[in-house]
Amino acid sequence: MLGLLDLLLPSACVGCGGRGASFCAGCLGVLTGAPARRGPRPGPAGLPDCWSAAPYEGAVRTAIVAYKERGAVTLAGVLAEALTVTAVAAARVPGHGAWAGGRFAVVPVPSSRRSVRARGHDAVGRLAVLLTRRLRALGLDARPWPALRHARGVADQAGLSSTERLANLKGSLQVGPAAKSPPARAALLVDDVVTTGATLAEAAGALRAAGVAVPAAVTVGATRRISWKTLR
Known part of the structure; x- marks a missing residue:
């Protein structure tokens, strides 16, 4: 939910700049109105079925950057809502019964500890908590499990090709030694944006190594620099 001051005081929409709510109804419609399968094709080996709320452009990109990099944490609610409608859409696909x-x-x-310190918050972790609460409110038996940890450092992904990203991330994630036993046999992966799919594939591989199936992943945005196979 948006903060109380956003509701009481005039403000500008983060997405389009229009006066009014900090995220207007029009931008909210763009963000939540078209959840779809938008994974990279071809994707890396082991990539789960990827669904996103919207293309990573315009108001959607502006909102994600504002939330993740500029401390606009009041946007967590609308971004979590986008993830929720996306997860519900993915759950309707035959074959996803392993989790849905x-x-x-x-x-x-x-995120790396360095990124969390620099941003002042765990952006994706916060969204995953809110997503879990919303899915449970809808009657789905979702359980939070922030089990993944960085096993080693990686180089900045910006500017790397798909192949270079895979090599950069290989072996970089694991189920942390402090993580409790998995609360379920299947997992829904959550991230803010999917680009080449390398990060999601590495995360899924780490979970599978711990005996957890990963049939699907949801993100808020998906870049257009990759080919999509879209299923509404």
Whole structure:
């Protein structure tokens, strides 16, 4: 939910700049109105079925950057709502019963400790908590499980090709030694944006190594510099 001051005081929409709410109804419609399968094709080996709320452009990109990099944490609610409608859409796809039909874990892709310190918050971790609460309110047996940890450092992904990203991330994630036993046999992966799919594939591989199936992943945005196979 947006902060109380956003509701009481005039403000500008983060997405379009229009006066009024900090995220207007029009931008909210763009963000939540078209959840779809938007994974990279071809994707890396081991990539789960990828669904996103919207293309990573315009108001959607502006909102994600404002939330993640500029401390606009009041946007967490609308971004979590986008993830919720996306997860519900993905759950309707035949073959996803491994998580949608029973108990499943909601697992965020972790940020590095350095990134969390620099941003002042765990952006994806916060969204995963809110997503879990919303899915449970809808009657789905979602369980939070922030189990993934960085096993080693990685180089900045910006500017790297798909192949270079895979090599950069290989072996970089693991289920942390402090993580409790999985609350379910299947997991729904959560991230803010999917680009080449390398990060989601690495995260899924780490979970599978711990005995957890990963049939699907949801993100808020998906870049257009990759080919999509879209299923509404």
